[in-house]
Amino acid sequence: MMQIKFKHLFLVFLLLGFTACTSVEPDQGGDDLAELDAGAGDEGGVDDVDDAGGDEMGDEFADEADVADLGGDDAAGGDEDAFAGGDDMAGDEFTDDEFAEPDMETADAGQEPMEEDGLGTEDPLAESEPFPEPMEETQDVASEPLPMEPGGGVEDFAEPAAGGVAGNEVTDIKYLANQAGGTVVIETSGKANYRTRLNEDSNQFVIEIAGANLPRRLKRPYIMKEFESEFAAINAYQNSGSSTARIVVQMRNPGRALVQQEGNSILVLPPTQENMAAFVDDAQPEEIVEETDLQAAVEEDDSEPSYNVAEAEKDEKVLGSRTLDEFLMGNNKFYGRKLSIQTKDADVRDALNFIAEYSGINMIISDDVGGSISLKLREVPWDQALITIMRAKRLGYIRQGNVIRISTLGTLQAEADSARAIIESQKSLIPIRVKVLPVSYAVVEELAGQLRPFLSEGRGRIAADPRTSSLIITDTDEVLNRITRLVKNLDIPPMQVMIEGKIVEATEAFQRSVGVNWSFDGEPVTLSDSGGANGGPLDLRTTFSVNPVSRDSLRGNPFALSLTVGRLDFLGELGAILSLAETENSAKVLSSPRIVTLNKQAAEITQEGQVLTKSTVTEQGGTSKTQVERTPVTLNLKVTPQITAVGSVILDVDVKRQFAGGVVDTESLARAINTRQAKTKVLVDNGQTAVIGGVYQSDNTQSESGVPVLKDLPVLGWLFKARGRDFQKNELLIFLTPRIINFGDKGGGGDGMETSSLVDVLEGAG
Structure with missing residues (x-):
């Protein structure tokens, strides 16, 4: 084991010395590297390396040279089983059924553990053991070639592209919008070795480029919500100490993207019908390989998505307001990645450019932005730092799509005033029309007064015609449409209420009268004819009565009791009447x-x-x-x-x-x-x-x-x-x-009334 590690270290020093020798003569060095790449995959790869790099490299390192070259035949073909049985790069994104076929297209012999922001990690592969021992289950397919993608591109279950350049670098990642759904372009400094895999659970398509360096400026998410594409977002990352760059494409819909390599560019196309048809036409005849169950080790933490989707979605909220005023009034939350910056008397433009480079946003800085600023920020979201700088220097921004333009507040205010002046001048040129709106339920005079504030100032007019219950409006088409909608909402049938009343009045009266009425009538005394005045009779009759009981009550009550209790003929007639009267009304x-x-x-x-x-x-x-x-x-x-x-x-x-x-x-x-x-x-x-x-x-x-x-x-x-x-x-x-x-609900009212519209009446008459 120690001997293998010693050989490995010696090979690294030899390659460093070889690189130093060839750096003086770039042309010759390029030829040497080409010869090294050409001979690394052959049986006689050691002799070619000796010719290109000198006699320092012995036969004992021939096998190591084969391992160092990822484009060699042994790595791509003969050691195919090693990738299938020992590569831990597959992750939990592949199920057991998916491992029934060889998923991995390429392998990174020098792959190292990756841990960055919880975005997924790799299990380390020992430098002394470039390829694990092949497993027994993979021996049956070791000698059979895997299908190649058209144009040298590598999809799942394909061989790695031959001729990859060691020490490659990803130079740019960009998105090209087109009618076919857009294209993701990954540019490298040389022809790259890559492989692809699909995480069906998170609907993510991953491109892994082996032996490539990903610059920090490209380690960021790319949000494409402004485009109508099958791609929702792109995230590029490379774990610390790893030589594999990963580009994760978030798909909007389930499906596998199409990958094609053209020179130093890797093209990722959406799985549309047009792209599929073009891809099939350009494809070379492939050899059908019988599917065989493969068993491969997976990364322990690869069950999670390759990058944090929630963090990428936060970027969509960064500076979502159109202007700085809208942002300050409606939002005080910041979603950008945190940064630390410390400067003294730095140019404001340099500070803004630094934030733009760090965040990856599209920023345009006007010429009137200038001055110096001192900053000392630690672990602050980059959008908060940007807002703080703009407020400190009296700057503002206008967002148009995915581009932010920064200028002074005075300039932006002048632009806004000019835009309003232009809009007002254009309004005066819009032709006006006359429209008559019938009113069914509302009072036209009152409705006209309510609509008058909504007319164009100085141009709009409204008049009410009570005879026809109509509104006559003169204004532009836009205002007329708005007034029409208002009249439709205001001129509605009023609700009706039926009020049922019950008035109950109960009266009870009782009257009672008890008393005795007395009366006395004296008989007239008539003298003889010889007496009296003028021979007339002398009337000595007297009359008196006692009536405590009202005669009206007796007369008005037919059921009153009148009883004569006595009669005396002594001097006349004495009468007594007992009156009992009782009245009860209900x-x-x-x-x-x-x-x-x-x-x-x-x-x-x-x-x-x-x-x-x-x-x-x-x-x-x-x-x-x-x-x-x-x-x-x-x-x-x-x-x-x-x-x-x-x-x-x-x-x-x-x-x-x-x-x-x-x-x-x-x-x-x-x-x-x-x-x-x-x-x-x-x-x-x-x-x-x-x-x-x-x-x-x-x-x-x-x-x-x-x-x-x-x-x-x-x-x-x-x-x-x-x-x-x-x-x-x-x-x-x-x-x-x-x-x-409810108006218009026939038979629904308690009074049995029915309602119908004028249109129904006219149609019935016709």
Whole structure:
């Protein structure tokens, strides 16, 4: 083992010395390297190396020379089994079924472990053991060649490209947009050895270039969201200490990209039908190889995607705002990779260029940007550093696509003012038109006032025609379209509300009168014919009566009891009447009005009666005339509904009731007019009932009338007085139930109304 390591170290020193010798004469050195590459894969590779590099290289290093050359036949063909059985580069992206075929196209003999940002690592391959021992399962296919990709390109299951240049370098990675879905171009300093693999879980296509160096400026993600391509993003990275550069292509849709090598460029094409057809036409006849199960070791940490997709997606959010003002007002988060920078009195342009180079963004710096700046930033996101520099130097930016242009705030403000002036001047040149918009439900005068602020200043006009209920608008096409949309949203059928009311009034009255009425009529005394004045009779009749009970109450009550209790013929006729009168009234008035009204429109229901009052009027000439006056008494219900957005109803209710009281004058039958009123605002759900007013009144009156002094005598006083009792009870209840009627829903309303449009009517008539 020590001997193998010693040979290996000696080979490295010899190659370094050979490189130093050939650097003086570049032309001759190039020929020597060509001879070295040509002879490394043959059996006599040692003799060719001796001729090119001198006698320093002995036979004992012939095998090592074969190993150093990745383009040799032994590495590509004879040791194919070694790649299949011992290469740990496949990763968890390949399942066991995928290993049924030889997936790896090339292998890096000097591959070293890679660990960078958690983007995937490689298992180290010992320098002293350039190729693991082939496994038994791979012996059957060792002698059979694997299919080659057209044009020297290498896909999965293909041989590595021959003639690769050791110490290669990736010079550029770019994306070319075209109608075929775009092309990813990977340029190298020389013809490269590469292989490809597909991670179906993360939908990533990986190109691994062996023996190549990836510059730091290319180690970044490339986001292609601005392009309509099958490629979503590209990420290039190389782990520390590794000689393999990896380019990961994030596919938008499942599929395997097509790879083709042309000179020092590797072309990655999307799997479209056009590219597939062109690829098949250019392909060389391939030898069909029988599939054989292969068992290969995989990297322990290759189960994760080859690069962090979430981190790459963050780059899409970096400086996503169009201008600096929009960024400061709407976003205070930074997503860029962190950097550290420390300068003193450095040119601002150099600082901006450094950030552009580090981040890989497309940046244009205007000529008016200048001055110096001192920075000391540690582990700061690069977009935050860029914003800080711009704010410190009063700079701003404008983003157009994936290009950021940086200039002074004054210049950007002047450009914005100029752009607004140009837009305003162009607006004055736009022709205007006249449009008539019919209005079905809204009031045209009110709608015209609401639309006037949306017209073009100085050019737009609007007029309302109440006769045809139309709006006449003059403005540009853009404004007319906007006004048309506004009218369509504002001129909508209003909602309707049906209000069902129940008004219940209960009245209960009780009257009772008890008393005794006395009367005495004296008989006339007639003297003889010889006596008296002028021989006439002398009338000595006297009359008196005691009536504590009102005759009106007796007369008005047909069921009053009038009983004559005594009659004396001593001097005349003495009569006594016992009066018992009792009246009980009970009334219940029930009214159920129903009315439909528009939203926010008042609905009013009125019920009116009359109270008659007699009066005597003396006219000229002394004649009297009886007149009858009619006093109205009303029941008024006024409701204004308002439909809320959640379907409930706000009711603004005003209830007023007038009614006649008791008789205050028996001759004129005059009555007092009483009023009850309730005014409130209540919120109820659709279809629920609200009790608006409940007025309860109870009157209990007791009265006593009779002959003064006599009515106060004990026991006997009942013969000269009467007592009365008057009891009245009134109760008023009001119930209101609102129901929302959906306009245009035939049969859906509670009132059975149907609605139809004017178009339906005209079509039915036609």
